[in-house]
Each structure stands twice: as structure tokens, then as C-alpha cells.
Amino acid sequence: MYPPRGKIDHFIPKAGLRYLxxxxxxxxxxxxxxxxxxxxxxxxxIANESSGKAFDISMESVTGKTxxxxxxxxxxxxxxxxxxxxxxxGITISAPVIEENVKILIGNxxxxxxxxxxxxxxxxxxxxxxxxxxxxxxxxSQLLSSNNKVLIPESxxxxxxxxxxxxxxxxxxxxxxxxxxxxxxxxxxxxxxNRIEQFLISDIETARKLFNxxxxxxxxxxxxxxxxxxxxxxTILSNPTLQLSTAEKSNExxxxxxxxxxxxxxxxxxxxxxxxxxxxxxxxxxSVVQRRRLLALLRAAGVTQKDIFIQVMAESIFIASIGTIGxxxxxxxxxxxxxxx
Amino acid sequence: xxxxxxxxINKSFHEGDTVHKVLDDVNLHLNEGELTILLGRRGSGKxxxxxxxxxxxxxxxxxxxxxxxxxxxxxxPARTIFRRKNVGFIFQFFNLIPTLTVNENLHxxxxxxxxxxxxxxxxxxxxxxxxxLYDRRNSYPDVxxxxxxxxxxxxxxxxxxxxIILADEPTGNLDFKTADKVIEILDDLVKKNGKxxxxxxxxxxxxxxADRIIEFKGKSIIVSSQRQN
Ligand SMILES: Nc1ncnc2c1ncn2[C@@H]1O[C@H](COP(=O)(O)OP(=O)(O)OP(=O)(O)O)[C@@H](O)[C@H]1O
Ligand SMILES: [Mg+2]
Numbered sequence: 426m427y428p429p430r431g432k433i434d435h436f437i438p439k440a441g442l443r444y445l446x447x448x449x450x451x452x453x454x455x456x457x458x459x460x461x462x463x464x465x466x467x468x469x470x471i472a473n474e475s476s477g478k479a480f481d482i483s484m485e486s487v488t489g490k491t492x493x494x495x496x497x498x499x500x501x502x503x504x505x506x507x508x509x510x511x512x513x514x515g516i517t518i519s520a521p522v523i524e525e526n527v528k529i530l531i532g533n534x535x536x537x538x539x540x541x542x543x544x545x546x547x548x549x550x551x552x553x554x555x556x557x558x559x560x561x562x563x564x565x566s567q568l569l570s571s572n573n574k575v576l577i578p579e580s581x582x583x584x585x586x587x588x589x590x591x592x593x594x595x596x597x598x599x600x601x602x603x604x605x606x607x608x609x610x611x612x613x614x615x616x617x618x619n620r621i622e623q624f625l626i627s628d629i630e631t632a633r634k635l636f637n638x639x640x641x642x643x644x645x646x647x648x649x650x651x652x653x654x655x656x657x658x659x660t661i662l663s664n665p666t667l668q669l670s671t672a673e674k675s676n677e678x679x680x681x682x683x684x685x686x687x688x689x690x691x692x693x694x695x696x697x698x699x700x701x702x703x704x705x706x707x708x709x710x711x712s713v714v715q716r717r718r719l720l721a722l723l724r725a726a727g728v729t730q731k732d733i734f735i736q737v738m739a740e741s742i743f744i745a746s747i748g749t750i751g752x753x754x755x756x757x758x759x760x761x762x763x764x765x766x
Numbered sequence: 767x768x769x770x771x772x773x774x775i776n777k778s779f780h781e782g783d784t785v786h787k788v789l790d791d792v793n794l795h796l797n798e799g800e801l802t803i804l805l806g807r808r809g810s811g812k813x814x815x816x817x818x819x820x821x822x823x824x825x826x827x828x829x830x831x832x833x834x835x836x837x838x839x840x841x842x843p844a845r846t847i848f849r850r851k852n853v854g855f856i857f858q859f860f861n862l863i864p865t866l867t868v869n870e871n872l873h874x875x876x877x878x879x880x881x882x883x884x885x886x887x888x889x890x891x892x893x894x895x896x897x898x899l900y901d902r903r904n905s906y907p908d909v910x911x912x913x914x915x916x917x918x919x920x921x922x923x924x925x926x927x928x929x930i931i932l933a934d935e936p937t938g939n940l941d942f943k944t945a946d947k948v949i950e951i952l953d954d955l956v957k958k959n960g961k962x963x964x965x966x967x968x969x970x971x972x973x974x975x976a977d978r979i980i981e982f983k984g985k986s987i988i989v990s991s992q993r994q995n
Contacts, residue, residue, distance in 0.1 A: 435882075439865075439866065439870070440865045440866045440870075441865075444865045447865060718860050722860060722861070723863075724846075725820070725822060726850070726855065726875060726878060727846055727847065727850025727853075727878055727879075728846070729843050729846045730842065731843070
């Protein structure tokens with residue numbers, strides 16, 4: 426009934442545990458240091474990760490597979506250039522695009538990019554056009570060719586409580602345009618609320634009428650090989666008003682913004698790591714220092730340094746576990762809040 | 767054979783650049799079953815000597831023999847094990863683990879020395895009765911008075927049957943009346959059990975009980991005197 430026991434397998438752990446439970450505030454405060462440390466590090470990291478992801482995806486979905494973009498230095502580009510691309514440079518894969526900034530007049534208003542696309546040329550370029558269309562099962566071109574029909578992202582529809590058939594008012598310049606929501610774009614990756622801006626998509630004919638473009642478009646998107654670039658340079662670009670830029674270049678501002686934002690978060694993340702480590706170190710030192718007399722007593726009673734070390738470590742791990750679990754929960758929560766900002 | 771033998775002990779403390787010599791070439795021998803009192807002012811080195819005897823601290827030079835073991839030759843873990851088995855400690859305060867009950871405090875001392883057996887528990891019960899606090903065995907130390915805590919500390923120091931009891935101002939924290947009672951119990955129990963005891967105090971009141979008085983005078987001179995019966 427009384428087997429010989431090991432040296433400290435009973436009363437000392439009992440004394441330690443009782444200490445933690447009879448001083449819940451002290452235990453809690455020790456844990457809270459760790460909690461804060463873990464939460465700060467984690468939340469910054471979450472914010473960093475997902476904002477980076479959101480930027481990548483939204484840029485990908487607007488730019489698509491486009492490698493180059495043909496622009497005019499005078500603003501819009503004549504559609505005759507579109508014909509010349511085929512006839513003179515032999516480029517068959519090209520997509521004229523009308524791009525205008527509008528404000529959707531719902532609530533406080535949403536700044537959005539209105540994209541007029543040619544559904545036939547587009548399939549090669551952008552994923553989201555071929556993505557699922559909810560609502561009518563009719564052919565995409567039919568859906569869009571009738572007047573003033575637009576597609577909006579499903580996530581935006583949800584946020585603005587829009588359904589198919591609703592009319593949207595768009596502020597463009599001094600005027601207001603009316604369009605009808607004809608379908609929703611479902612993104613495969615749910616990047617919903619994290620998109621930097623909203624966008625509307627219509628058939629290029631619709632856009633041309635809405636924005637009075639006549640025979641002009643905003644730019645022509647291209648997917649080019651180096652030899653094709655050379656061919657275009659030799660033919661089309663003999664017209665000095667035309668300019669061929671790479672897709673990266675047209676996204677330069679957005680990209681540098683992302684970079685700056687990310688650099689910021691990285692710096693914050695490092696700072697958080699230092700602050701977090703400091704908080705954790707402090708919490709652990711505190712929990713040992715406040716029990717120095719108890720440890721001295723145990724040493725006098727003949728408990729070896731090793732056994733005391735094991736006991737202190739066990740208690741530290743216990744406190745650290747509480748702190749870490751709390752910190753992970755808090756960190757995820759904080760991270761979400763930061764992303765909402 | 768002397769129970770405790772101290773030969774040419776030196777001990778100094780270094781604080782920054784200053785060296786503070788506390789024990790200077792101390793020689794002593796104490797017999798088994800004797801009560802020795804270390805008498806001296808605050809800061810005279812009484813606690814330092816007790817820490818050397820128990821092996822909590824080590825001297826700069828010299829030898830300490832306890833019951834024919836030369837503890838100054840032992841390395842740290844061995845000294846700790848030696849202390850665990852052979853020494854019972856009573857301090858001025860904070861003797862008991864606050865999160866263990868009176869009984870558990872005694873049982874911890876038993877467990878540490880592999881004495882957590884029916885006989886060991888019986889001895890704990892016996893000692894608690896001897897110090898008159900058996901009915902408080904399930905209380906936590908902080909609800910006991912200072913005198914009661916010291917009586918528990920006495921029982922705790924004796925429960926695993928060590929050869930030597932070291933007491934560092936065990937009544938320094940108590941009023942005269944309570945102190946008298948605690949000393950009476952301590953003296954009685956130690957003598958009844960034939961233990962060797964070394965007790966540090968800065969008051970002369972207790973010298974009447976002692977078999978031997980070691981007075982710390984000035985910084986480092988030690989005068990040893992035998993009790994005259
Ligand atoms: N760990 C240490 N580091 C530095 N100095 C110390 C240390 N321990 C003791 N001393 C010094 O050694 C001297 C003797 O101290 P000690 O505690 O042995 O005295 P004491 O006689 O027990 O005094 P008291 O009656 O106050 O308990 C004191 O001057 C003290 O400051
Ligand atoms: Mg002292």
C-alpha cells in the first residue's frame with residue numbers, strides 16, 4: 426500500500442499546482458504576458474499573410490494572362506489599330522478593353538472599375554469570364570449583348586445586397602448611368618472583402634455606348650511572345666502615338682502600393698516579435714522570482730537543483746500553455762480586426 | 767569522536783571590488799547530543815556558519831566533518847542528498863510550504879527521505895502531538911500563529927529523524943512568552959531524541975540551556991566556552 430516513492434513525485438508538484446490555483450490572478454497575469462506576446466506576433470502575421478494574398482489575387486483577376494498592353498499616348502486608342510494588329514503584325518490573340526472609373530451609388534458609394542470586354546476575345550485572357558455564372562444559364566455573349574447589362578462579383582452583390590435584375594446607378598463624370606445586374610461572377614478563391622476595389626464587367630458594345638467611345642477603346646490587351654513583340658515594334662509602333670507596355674508596368678502603382686504595405690507589415694511583425702519575446706521573458710522571470718523563498722526552502726530541505734529545475738519548468742510549461750492557447754485565439758481575433766481596417 | 771569537526775575554515779563574500787571576510791580560520795568541535803548556541807550580533811556570521819554546516823554553502827578553504835563524513839569533499843548533488851538525510855532545518859520564518867497543509871509539510875520531509883511509510887506517518891502524528899498541534903494537521907500554515915508555525919517547523923525538522931538540527935534564530939520573530947514556549951518544546955524534543963543541535967541567536971537569554979556557547983565577537987574572532995554545571 427505504501428510503495429517506496431521517487432523523490433519529488435507527489436508533494437512538490439502538488440504544492441506547485443495548488444499555488445497556481447490559489448493565486449489565479451498571479452497565474453492569469455503571468456499567462457497574460459505570454460498571451461499578449463503570442464497574440465501580437467500571430468495577428469500581425471495573419472494580417473501580413475492574407476493581405477499579401479488578397480493583393481496578388483485581385484491583381485491577377487483584373488490583369489489575367491495579359492503580358493502586354495497597347496496604349497495610345499493621346500488617351501483612347503482607335504479600333505483601326507485592332508484591325509492592323511491582325512493584318513500587319515499577324516497577331517490573332519488580342520482583346521480590346523474599355524476601362525472607366527465609376528462610382529456605384531449605393532450607400533456611401535463604392536469606387537469601381539468598369540470594364541467593357543469582348544467576350545469572344547476574352548476567353549484567352551481572364552479566368553473570371555469563364556468562371557461559373559450563377560443566375561441565367563444563357564450563353565455569356567447573349568447575356569451581355571443586350572443593352573446596359575453588367576456582371577458584378579458575387580461577393581460585392583452579397584455585401585451590397587444586390588440580386589440579378591437590380592438596377593445600378595453609376596456616377597461617371599458629371600452624369601449618372603443606369604445599368605442592370607445580369608449575373609454574378611464567382612471567384613474560385615474567395616477573396617471577397619479584401620479586394621482593393623470593386624469592378625463591373627459589361628460587353629464592350631455596351632461600354633462603348635455608355636461612355637460614348639465611338640470607334641475607340643481604352644487599350645488592347647495582348648499575350649505576346651518575344652518575336653511577336655519584335656513584329657509589333659516594327660509595324661504598328663511606327664505610329665509614334667502608340668505605345669506597347671508590359672502588363673506589369675500598367676500595374677506598377679498598385680504593385681508599389683502593395684510592396685510598401687507589405688514592408689510595413691513586415692517591420693511591424695519584427696517589432697511584434699521583439700515585444701512578444703520581451704513579454705514572455707518577463708512573465709516567466711516574474712513567476713520564478715516571486716517564489717524565491719519557496720525555492721530556497723526546498724533547497725534547504727534537500728531538494729536537488731535538478732528537481733527544482735524540473736518543477737519550475739513544469740509550472741512554466743503549464744502557464745505557457747494557457748498563455749499560448751489564449752494568445753492564439755486572441756491573435757486570430759486581432760488579425761481579423763486588423764484586416765477589417 | 768566528535769559529531770561535528772570544523773578545521774581552519776575561511777569564508778569571505780565578494781561584492782564588487784570589496785572582499786568581506788566573515789569567517790577567519792575557524793576551528794571547532796561539537797559533541798553528539800550537545801546543544802551549541804551561536805551567539806553574536808547581526809551580521810556577525812552566524813547564518814554563514816550554519817549554511818556551511820548544512821552544505822548549502824561551501825567554505826573558501828578548510829574542512830568540515832559531520833559524523834565522519836567530510837562534507838567539504840562532496841560535490842553539490844551529494845551535499846544536497848547528505849543534507850536531506852542528516853539535517854533538520856528551522857529558520858526564523860517561512861519554514862513551511864504555504865500551499866501544503868501541516869500534515870503535507872511533514873509528509874514532504876518524509877517523502878524526500880524515503881520515509882513516507884506507515885511508520886513515518888505514525889512519527890509525524892506523534893511529533894504533532896508532542897508540539898500540541900495534532901488537531902491543526904489539516905490547516906494551511908498561513909492560518910496558524912507565528913508560534914504555532916515554529917512548533918510545526920520543529921516537528922517538520924525532526925520527522926525524518928536527522929542526526930543534527932540546525933536552528934537559525936527560530937524564535938527571532940516571536941514575542942517573549944511564545945518564544946519561551948517554543949524553545950522549551952525544541953529543547954525538550956531535541957534532548958529526548960538525542961539530537962545534536964546548533965542554534966544561532968543574538969540574545970543571551972537562551973544561553974542557560976546550552977552545553978556550549980560560541981560567541982562571535984568583532985568581525986572574526988570566535989570564543990568557545992563550555993557550560994559550567
Ligand atoms: N550571499 C552573501 N553575499 C554577500 N555578503 C553576504 C552574503 N551572506 C552574508 N553576507 C555578509 O556576511 C556577513 C555575515 O552574515 P550572516 O548572515 O552570517 O550574519 P548573521 O550573524 O546571521 O546575522 P543576522 O543576525 O542578521 O542573521 C554580513 O555582513 C552579510 O552582509
Ligand atoms: Mg542570520
